[in-house]
Amino acid sequence: MKDIVVVKDKVFETYILETELENIVSNVAQKISNDLRNENPLFLATLNGSFIFASDLIRKIDFDAEISFIKLASYSGTESTGNVKQLIGLNENIENRIVVVIEDIIDTGISMEAMIEELQKHSPKKIVLCTLLFKPGKFVKDYAIDYIGKSIDDDFIVGYGLDYEGFGRNLSKIYKIKE
Ligand code: 5GP
Numbered sequence: 001m002k003d004i005v006v007v008k009d010k011v012f013e014t015y016i017l018e019t020e021l022e023n024i025v026s027n028v029a030q031k032i033s034n035d036l037r038n039e040n041p042l043f044l045a046t047l048n049g050s051f052i053f054a055s056d057l058i059r060k061i062d063f064d065a066e067i068s069f070i071k072l073a074s075y076s077g078t079e080s081t082g083n084v085k086q087l088i089g090l091n092e093n094i095e096n097r098i099v100v101v102i103e104d105i106i107d108t109g110i111s112m113e114a115m116i117e118e119l120q121k122h123s124p125k126k127i128v129l130c131t132l133l134f135k136p137g138k139f140v141k142d143y144a145i146d147y148i149g150k151s152i153d154d155d156f157i158v159g160y161g162l163d164y165e166g167f168g169r170n171l172s173k174i175y176k177i178k179e
């Protein structure tokens with residue numbers, strides 16, 4: 001029997017249990033630890049969705065590591081700039097430094113592309129991408145994603161940091177929408 005939860009007006013059923021999440025995060029953390037141990041990368045977790053994944057991931061990184069939190073916010077300017085995104089929270093100098101972007105989920109890939117473009121302006125040595133979840137069926141971009149926790153179907157999911165209209169982030173499992 002699948003667990004059912006209601007978030008606001010929608011019904012969701014269990015999809016990824018805590019034990020699987022822990023294995024996924026451990027695997028990614030081990031790979032990153034091995035690959036970047038001597039590179040002094042700066043981990044950049046994207047708010048809000050990746051806060052739980054990032055907190056679990058960073059505790060499994062086995063070298064002395066620095067983490068900060070960033071967000072692409074809609075520019076609150078005039079109406080004509082309605083679609084322009086502004087990078088907030090980047091207080092570190094990343095020039096000539098490897099950054100590891102920690103994302104909750106890459107769907108079409110449009111958000112991450114905007115993030116990459118913003119980070120490029122600060123001349124990092126390299127931008128390494130790490131996402132907990134990836135929807136290959138929806139991805140319309142062609143950049144490489146260095147670390148993917150798990151590839152999933154196109155269904156809408158919540159939990160473990162991911163929200164539906166602001167709610168559901170505090171669920172310990174990941175749930176998918178029930179048709
Ligand atoms: P993209 O730009 O790749 O299409 O979308 C990325 C963003 O959309 C994610 O960072 C996330 O905020 C949101 N998103 C995409 N798919 C889902 C999903 O299944 N559940 C939730 N909660 N958010 C999603």
Ligand code: MG
Nearest residue numbers: 048049104105
């Ligand atoms: Mg997100």
